[in-house]
Every structure is written in C-alpha cells, then in structure tokens.
Amino acid sequence: MNSLWASLALTCYFASAAVFATERLRRRGRWSNQAAILLGAGAALQLVEFTIGVVQSGNLPVTNFAQSLSFLACLTALAGLIVIVHFRMPVVGTLVAPIVFIVLGTAALTMPERHLTVPATLRSAWLPIHVTLAFLGYALFVLAAGVSVVYLLNERRLKAKRLSLNDTRPAPSLEKLDRVNYHLLGWGFLMLTLAIISGAVWANTIWGHFWSWEPQESWSLAIWFLYAALLESRLSIGWRGRRAAALTIILFSVLVGSFLGVSLVTPGKHGGTFG
Amino acid sequence: MQQKLLIFGLNHQSASVAMRERLAYAENEIVPALLSLKQRAPSLAEVALLSTCNRVEIIGTADDSVRAAEEGLLFLAHDRAVPAESFRHAVFNLEGRDAASHLFRVGASLDSMVVGEAQILGQVKAAYAQAATAGTAGLVLHRAFHKAFSVAKHVRKATFIGRGAVSLSSAAVSLAGKIFDTLADKTVMLMGAGRMAELTARSLKQLGIETLLITSRTFDNAVALARALGGTAVPYDNFKRHLKMADVVIGSLAVTQPVLGPAEFEIIIKERRYRSTFLIDLGVPRNFDERLNSLENVYLYDIDDLGRMALQSHEEREREAARAEPLIELEVDSFMRWLEGLELVPAIKDIRSSIEQLRADELERHRVWLAGLEPEERARIESMTRSLVNKLLHRVLSGLRDSHNAMAESAYAAAIARRLLCPELNLDENEGEVIADEEVTRVNAAASNEVGGENSLTELRKKSR
Numbered sequence: 158m159n160s161l162w163a164s165l166a167l168t169c170y171f172a173s174a175a176v177f178a179t180e181r182l183r184r185r186g187r188w189s190n191q192a193a194i195l196l197g198a199g200a201a202l203q204l205v206e207f208t209i210g211v212v213q214s215g216n217l218p219v220t221n222f223a224q225s226l227s228f229l230a231c232l233t234a235l236a237g238l239i240v241i242v243h244f245r246m247p248v249v250g251t252l253v254a255p256i257v258f259i260v261l262g263t264a265a266l267t268m269p270e271r272h273l274t275v276p277a278t279l280r281s282a283w284l285p286i287h288v289t290l291a292f293l294g295y296a297l298f299v300l301a302a303g304v305s306v307v308y309l310l311n312e313r314r315l316k317a318k319r320l321s322l323n324d325t326r327p328a329p330s331l332e333k334l335d336r337v338n339y340h341l342l343g344w345g346f347l348m349l350t351l352a353i354i355s356g357a358v359w360a361n362t363i364w365g366h367f368w369s370w371e372p373q374e375s376w377s378l379a380i381w382f383l384y385a386a387l388l389e390s391r392l393s394i395g396w397r398g399r400r401a402a403a404l405t406i407i408l409f410s411v412l413v414g415s416f417l418g419v420s421l422v423t424p425g426k427h428g429g430t431f432g
Numbered sequence: 433m434q435q436k437l438l439i440f441g442l443n444h445q446s447a448s449v450a451m452r453e454r455l456a457y458a459e460n461e462i463v464p465a466l467l468s469l470k471q472r473a474p475s476l477a478e479v480a481l482l483s484t485c486n487r488v489e490i491i492g493t494a495d496d497s498v499r500a501a502e503e504g505l506l507f508l509a510h511d512r513a514v515p516a517e518s519f520r521h522a523v524f525n526l527e528g529r530d531a532a533s534h535l536f537r538v539g540a541s542l543d544s545m546v547v548g549e550a551q552i553l554g555q556v557k558a559a560y561a562q563a564a565t566a567g568t569a570g571l572v573l574h575r576a577f578h579k580a581f582s583v584a585k586h587v588r589k590a591t592f593i594g595r596g597a598v599s600l601s602s603a604a605v606s607l608a609g610k611i612f613d614t615l616a617d618k619t620v621m622l623m624g625a626g627r628m629a630e631l632t633a634r635s636l637k638q639l640g641i642e643t644l645l646i647t648s649r650t651f652d653n654a655v656a657l658a659r660a661l662g663g664t665a666v667p668y669d670n671f672k673r674h675l676k677m678a679d680v681v682i683g684s685l686a687v688t689q690p691v692l693g694p695a696e697f698e699i700i701i702k703e704r705r706y707r708s709t710f711l712i713d714l715g716v717p718r719n720f721d722e723r724l725n726s727l728e729n730v731y732l733y734d735i736d737d738l739g740r741m742a743l744q745s746h747e748e749r750e751r752e753a754a755r756a757e758p759l760i761e762l763e764v765d766s767f768m769r770w771l772e773g774l775e776l777v778p779a780i781k782d783i784r785s786s787i788e789q790l791r792a793d794e795l796e797r798h799r800v801w802l803a804g805l806e807p808e809e810r811a812r813i814e815s816m817t818r819s820l821v822n823k824l825l826h827r828v829l830s831g832l833r834d835s836h837n838a839m840a841e842s843a844y845a846a847a848i849a850r851r852l853l854c855p856e857l858n859l860d861e862n863e864g865e866v867i868a869d870e871e872v873t874r875v876n877a878a879a880s881n882e883v884g885g886e887n888s889l890t891e892l893r894k895k896s897r
Contacts, residue, residue, distance in 0.1 A: 315610060315731055316725060320741070321744065330611055330613045331611050331708060332611065332612045394706075395702075395704075395705025397706050398706055398728065400706070400728065
C-alpha cells in the first residue's frame with residue numbers, strides 16, 4: 158500500500174469487522190461501541206489521507222478506479238457510523254465494517270504506482286461536488302442493501318419461529334429496519350438526483366451541453382428511475398417489509414454491476430482514466 | 433451463648449396458596465408484627481419477616497433454635513388467627529449453614545416459583561428495611577442480609593437466570609418487540625374475552641398500546657372488558673371490517689374451525705398497505721388458519737409456539753440456576769466463617785479484660801511501694817507488666833485463631849481458655865446449662881426429622897425439579 162494512512166485505516170476496518178463479528182457470535186453485546194469507534198477511526202484516517210491528497214494535487218484525488226473505491230469506502234464507513242449511532246443499530250456495523258474493509262483492501266491492491274492528473278478542463282469546484290454527491294448516494298445504497306439483508310434474515314427467523322427470546326444482543330425490530338431502509342433509500346435517491354443534476358450542469362459549463370448519453374449517464378438515469386419506482390411503490394401501494402427489502406437488494410446488485418461495468422470496461426470520462 | 437442464624441416458615445414448596453394467603457402480611461403490618469413477635473418469642477435475639485405471595489418466612493437468630501421456631505410458629509398462629517396445628521406440617525425449619533444458604537438462594541431468585549424473577553430481591557430488601565425500622569435486626573442479620581444482596585447481584589451478573597420470557601403473555605410481548613419498534617402507535621384487537629387474551633392485552637397495554645378493540649360473541653362481555661382495559665367494544669358481526677386497523681390480533685374465541693383464512697386476510701393486507709400484522713392465536717381449537725403465517729408481513733404464533741418459547745426460556749433459566757449454586761456455596765462459606773469468628777469475640781474480650789484486671793490488681797497491691805520509686809523505675813515496671821500481659825494474651829489468642837478452621841474445636845478451646853483464665857465470671861454453671869440445652873436440641877431435631885421437618889422440604893425441592 159502506498160500510503161501509511163490508508164494502511165492504518167485498513168487495519169482499523171479489519172479490527173472493527175473482527176470485533177463486530179465476534180460480538181454477533183457471543184451472547185452479549187458489550188464491545189459494539191469499541192467496534193464503532195474503530196470504524197470511525199478508519200474513516201478519520203482516510204479523511205486525513207484525502208486532505209493530504211487535496212493539498213498535494215489541488216483537487217479531490219479520485220483520478221482512477223482504486224482511488225474511487227477508497228473514497229467510496231470512506232463515505233460508506235462514515236454513513237454507516239451515522240446509522241449506527243443515530244438509529245442505535247450496531248448490527249449495521251457487522252455488515253458495513255467488512256464491506257469497507259474489502260472495498261478499501263481491493264483499492265489498496267489495485268492502486269497504480271503513478272497517479273493520473275486531472276485534465277485541466279475538468280479541474281473545477283464541480284469535481285468534488287459531483288463526485289462526492291454520487292459516491293454518497295452509492296454509500297447510502299450500500300447501507301440500504303445491508304439493512305435489507307438484516308431484515309430478510311430476521312424476518313425469516315421470525316416466520317420460521319426459530320427465534321430465541323433469550324438473546325440479549327440488541328436486535329432492531331423489523332419495523333425499525335424497514336424504516337431505516339426507507340430513510341437510506343430516500344437520502345440516497347436525493348444524493349443521486351443531485352449528482353446527476355450537478356454533473357449535467359458541470360458538463361454544460363465545459364462542453365456546452367447537459368447530456369451526452371455516455372454509458373455512465375445512461376446507466377445512472379436508468380438506476381435513478383429504478384430507485385424512483387422503488388420509492389414510489391412504497392408511497393403509493395405501500396410495498397414495504399419483505400418485498401421492499403428484496404427489491405432494495407436486487408436494485409443494489411444492478412447498481413454494483415453498472416458501477417463496475419462502467420468503471421472498468423467502457424471508456425469515457427467516468428471510466429476512471431479520464432480517457 | 434452461640435447465636436445461630438435460623439429461618440422457618442412456609443413457602444410455595446411447602447404450603448398451598450390457600451395456606452400462604454391466610455398467613456401473609458401486608459407491607460404496613462410487618463413492623464408492628466416484628467415488635468409483637470419480639471415480645472411473644474423471647475428466644476429470638478434478632479428477627480425479620482419476609483412475606484410475599486410465595487412465602488412467609490421468619491429470619492432470625494437464637495441460641496435455642498428449636499424453641500425460637502416453636503415460639504415463632506405460635507406467634508404466627510395467634511397473630512393471623514389460624515390454628516397452629518393446621519399449618520405446622522407445612523412449616524420448614526432451617527438453621528446455621530442451611531439457613532444462610534436458603535436466605536441467599538431466596539434473594540438470588542433461585543428459590544422462586546419462576547426462577548430468576550426480579551421482584552424477590554426487592555421484597556427481601558424491604559423485609560430487611562422493615563426489620564431495621566423495627567429495630568429487630570442486629571449484627572448477624574445486618575451481615576446476613578447485606579451478604580444476600582451482594583450474592584443476588586453477583587448471581588445476576590455472572591449467570592443469565594433473568595433472561596427470556598417465561599410465560600405465554602411475556603413471550604407474546606417480546607415477540608411483538610421483534611416486529612414493532614414501538615407499540616405506542618399500534619392498535620390491538622382482542623377477539624374473545626378469555627383470561628389469557630386479557631392477560632396478554634394487559635401486558636401490551638402496559639407497553640403503551642394506544643388503541644384496543646375488543647370483540648366477543650357476547651357483546652356485553654366485550655363492553656365489560658373494554659371498560660376494564662380502557663378499550664373500545666366492537667360488535668362481533670362486523671369485527672372483520674376493523675381488522676385492517678389492527679397491528680396485533682389476539683384470538684381466543686371458542687370456535688370449532690378458524691374464523692380467519694388466508695383469502696380474506698390477503699385483502700386486509702392490501703388495505704393495510706402491507707404493514708406488519710402480528711397474529712396471536714390463543715384459541716384451542718385455533719382461531720386463525722395456519723396458512724396465514726405464509727402471507728406477506730404476517731406473523732402468526734399459536735399457543736404451542738408461544739408455549740415452546742416460554743419453555744425454552746424456562747429450561748435456560750434452570751440451567752443458569754444450576755451454575756449459580758457453587759457461587760451461593762462460596763458465599764455461605766464466607767458468611768459462616770464470619771459467624772464463627774464472631775463467636776470467639778466475646779471469649780477473647782473476656783480473657784483480655786480478665787488478665788488486664790489481674791495486672792491492675794497487682795499494681796494496686798504494690799501502690800505504696802511503687803509511689804516511693806523514681807518515675808523512671810515506675811515506668812519500667814509498668815511496661816514490664818504490660819509486656820507480660822501482652823505476651824500471655826498473644827499466646828492464647830494465636831492458639832485460638834490457629835484452630836479457626838474447625839469451628840467446634842475453636843469454640844471449645846475458647847470456652848476452656850475462658851474458664852481457666854476468667855474464674856471470676858463463674859462460668860461453670862452456665863456451661864452445664866448449655867450442654868443440657870444441646871441435649872434437648874438433639875432430641876428435638878431427631879423428633880422433627882421423623883415427622884418430616886426439613887426432610888420434607890428437601891423432598892419437595894427434588895420433586896419440583
């Protein structure tokens with residue numbers, strides 16, 4: 158790994174994931190706070206790294222796929238921490254900590270030696286705004302999918318009557334998981350919307366047109382419509398609970414597919430290399 | 433004069449509820465009862481009274497435990513106006529180690545009907561506070577109760593005896609907590625005004641259920657229960673129209689076949705906009721078709737499911753209770769050691785003051801001669817005699833403390849040392865009395881064993897397991 162900060166962050170994420178995992182296996186949730194603190198420490202270390210990167214390059218260091226992943230890991234950890242603390246749901250950490258560990262680990266392994274510089278045309282205040290909004294949206298969708306997984310697991314145990322009432326570990330109710338999922342989807346959708354708008358405005362200032370139907374743009378629009386439909390189904394028909402959780406997970410896998418596909422396969426300004 | 437800890441009385445293992453309720457004391461009756469108990473049972477040096485719905489127990493100290501128990505029993509009979517012979521057979525009588533162990537087990541909720549229930553510790557604390565108020569708790573009871581509190585805390589911390597839901601209604605309530613985040617904005621519908629349904633509704637109500645709808649085939653029953661629980665009665669003919677409002681439905685109707693099937697409930701789910709529904713079927717035969725459980729966001733638990741969960745918690749608690757026993761033993765050991773040490777204290781005190789008195793007498797005898805000496809020489813003689821006394825005392829005391837492990841031995845040694853060193857106390861007569869008393873105690877104990885006494889309690893315990 159090329160950065161001391163990133164390796165420290167990776168260590169924190171690993172420790173956090175390990176503590177969260179052992180907490181799940183044991184009978185009492187005693188160390189969840191410490192695990193959450195480790196997660197926060199990892200995110201803080203990453204923020205230090207990004208600040209250094211901003212100072213050195215003059216802009217947000219997201220010039221390649223690995224850096225994008227690293228940024229995504231940081232935002233996901235932060236958003237996860239907010240959910241854990243605000244909704245008092247340590248169970249979210251059990252999923253988020255290993256996810257950010259894997260994402261940052263992948264970033265570390267694939268990080269190229271030389272960093273690309275941002276082309277002069279793209280160097281503007283719009284870059285951090287657009288990228289942060291988009292990745293924040295992704296981070297929230299990651300969490301929504303995570304919460305949905307927990308929902309489906311708990312729901313299945315409740316249906317099958319395989320529940321133990323002796324469990325003293327803090328377990329959120331189905332209603333709460335569903336509500337948090339809704340919140341995350343709502344905020345994620347808002348971020349995605351703003352990201353698309355900011356991207357369009359930015360494109361207009363550089364190239365003079367808002368939209369050019371390149372792969373990332375098309376996919377984002379498609380995904381925007383899918384998430385809009387998901388939220389709409391809840392508001393109008395009342396789809397919630399099991400069905401909402403399952404759809405959230407399905408939509409998230411579409412999102413992951415498009416993110417990987419666009420970043421790694423197709424060329425274009427979103428293709429990680431500013432091709 | 434050995435003070436023994438003793439406990440006698442009745443509890444859910446030895447006496448029926450009918451007997452227990454006749455002997456039970458209300459909270460405000462206890463302090464006056466303790467005061468009059470102290471008068472009517474002079475053998476009890478210290479005394480406390482623990483009265484709950486599961487037990488009426490007198491905890492005290494006495495040097496003659498059999499006489500004290502008999503006096504206590506007669507007091508109860510007199511005070512509660514119940515013939516002594518009607519409950520004598522149900523009275524258990526524990527002393528010494530067994531009494532300490534019993535007190536600690538009661539406080540730690542190991543002796544409770546529902547093992548691990550949390551109320552008993554509060555009740556034991558209240559019993560202690562009342563004895564302290566009445567001024568009937570002394571050195572030994574203070575220590576015994578405080579030890580019981582710390583043991584209870586320790587047991588609760590080190591084991592999981594307090595976990596899980598052990599009744600049908602508490603199982604239903606904790607399941608509701610797995611589905612709903614808050615019950616404050618939820619609606620419960622009660623179908624049928626049965627006892628179990630009412631209990632469950634009451635438990636849910638305590639958690640802050642907002643709306644309670646009650647339907648029953650006899651509308652008057654629904655109205656009566658609605659008034660008692662603070663709900664709304666719904667006519668049985670159109671209760672299904674209200675189902676879409678209900679987040680929790682408790683069924684306890686006496687029916688021959690299910691009143692709710694999946695087809696009609698599917699429509700209700702859509703009307704509810706897929707909000708979760710918790711169906712609790714307490715009816716036998718069942719009120720709800722079991723296929724309802726496979727509908728989206730519907731969770732159906734019948735009486736067997738709830739019973740199984742409660743039983744699981746029960747078994748878990750029993751296992752945990754077994755883990756607590758060694759902890760209790762350890763604490764009983766430590767308490768008994770303290771009590772034994774206490775018995776040496778008066779003897780040691782007597783011996784010390786007796787020898788000190790000898791020294792003072794000698795100095796007094798030579799007062800005139802001492803007055804003629806130089807102050808230096810006087811001081812020297814003073815310190816010589818003091819040192820002699822201290823060395824002698826040290827030998828005696830360390831000898832006594834060496835035999836501290838075996839209680840009988842050290843008590844015996846202390847008695848002999850006291851008799852030899854404190855002739856002025858004229859102990860011989862007393863000693864004889866103690867021995868005679870011991871004889872009586874042994875005979876009485878044998879007699880009570882034959883009739884039942886402690887043995888029947890142990891048997892009951894075994895049976896209840």
